[in-house]
Amino acid sequence: MDLSLSPAERAFRDELRAWLKANPPNIEAPGSHAESDAGYIAALRRWQRQLFDGGWSGVAWPKEYGGRGASLVEQSIFQEEMAAAGAPELIGVIGLSLAGPTIMAVGTHEQKSRYLAPILSADEIWCQGFSEPNAGSDLAALGTKAVRDGDDFVINGQKIWTSFAHFADWCLLLVRTDASGAKHQGITCLLVDMRTPGIEVRPLRMMTGESAFNEVFFTDVRVAASQVLGKINEGWGVAITVLMNERANLGSGLYALFHRNYKALLGRLAKMRRHGRPALDDPLVRQKLAQVHIELEIFRHNTNRALTSQMKTGVPGAEGSIQKLYWSEFNQRMTQTAMELLGPDAQLAECDDGLWNYQYLRSRGNTIEAGTSEVQRNIIAQRVLGLPRSA
Ligand SMILES: Cc1cc2nc3c(=O)[nH]c(=O)nc-3n(C[C@H](O)[C@H](O)[C@H](O)COP(=O)(O)OP(=O)(O)OC[C@H]3O[C@@H](n4cnc5c(N)ncnc54)[C@H](O)[C@@H]3O)c2cc1C
8 A cells, every 4th residue: 555645635634634623522431331331322423423414424435325435545544533633433333334334235225225324324323133142253053043924034032242232223133044054054134123022132241340232132023024134045145244344344443442542541651650750751661652652553554454455356355354353452462551551550440530440351352352363363374374274
């Protein structure tokens, strides 16, 4: 990727900078319980609406679907400018990065007209109902059943770890519609209204103390057959599209969050003293901060590398797995460094409203969600490096 900006890209950046200056995010994240703080969630919805009204939601979505039609380089500029402005992550991330692109790729004309615009404006938030108690890494083992009854499917079963289900309006749901063949066959993807009778959302408590994901139970839930995304029994291909988008897109959106946390760490250290002098003058502190800074930059460049590949092929590639592995392990290293530099105070809820204690605990889930590190390493070994499968 050529990292020098063309005149058009500079104009894009300048327009965005001017807009962000006139429309600053002004959203303070609570240090702890960020993902389940109702006030913060509402503020994030308003922020995405503000971006939408300004024409900045779904920047890389095609214009025909309400996006800005920006190039992937411009999308990368967008992430960097959002980070520089201290903007928070977008609340509609599952819709913007997973459901939306998949509906664009395989949805019917009616589905595109119905679902895409409210995703951009955050009027409708989506969740992803893939994982089940016995189907996580081995997703094709899923057992939630949908049986055809006239014009409807009737769903029974359970999903687990469903982030945002407690306030989501829609769910991108994988169900088994045929159990007679190989496990990758007979899966169907459905677009399900979370307010349909028979859906019960039970919050799960994370080790951070918050409840940001859930168990979701389906009891005789009726969903019209017109809600199938793609073809009946061919949902595995749809799921792969979703997972590739997940690995390729969620990471780049996280740059803003990591950058914000890194700046918060710098800010806090600037106020601290260590061994009788300003903490930022301590060579050990400087060395550790430099390491975090370098790794954050590597993350940015890796994102650009994945985008370059996506620009060339038109689809997210296996680089997404490298990116997923990198961001999840980097965030754990960064929060570990923060805990070491800030000392025991960092573990207290009183320190920066519990920010570092929260981030440290929350980052543990990073190497599990969106595919575990072990599974990403398998994908990189086989699809990027071309190594043979283990016996
Ligand atoms: C914070 C968080 C949010 C999440 N949000 C969602 C969501 O919104 N929607 C959703 O559908 N799911 C969500 N998940 C679920 C997540 O995708 C799964 O937890 C993940 O895919 C792992 O599946 P599992 O938990 O069943 O573990 P398992 O697949 O049972 O894995 C257990 C262990 O075995 C290892 N393992 C498994 N297979 C292999 C293999 N072939 N080779 C080497 N090692 C292997 C794994 O790496 C892991 O260490 C979320 C998870 C977390 C932690």
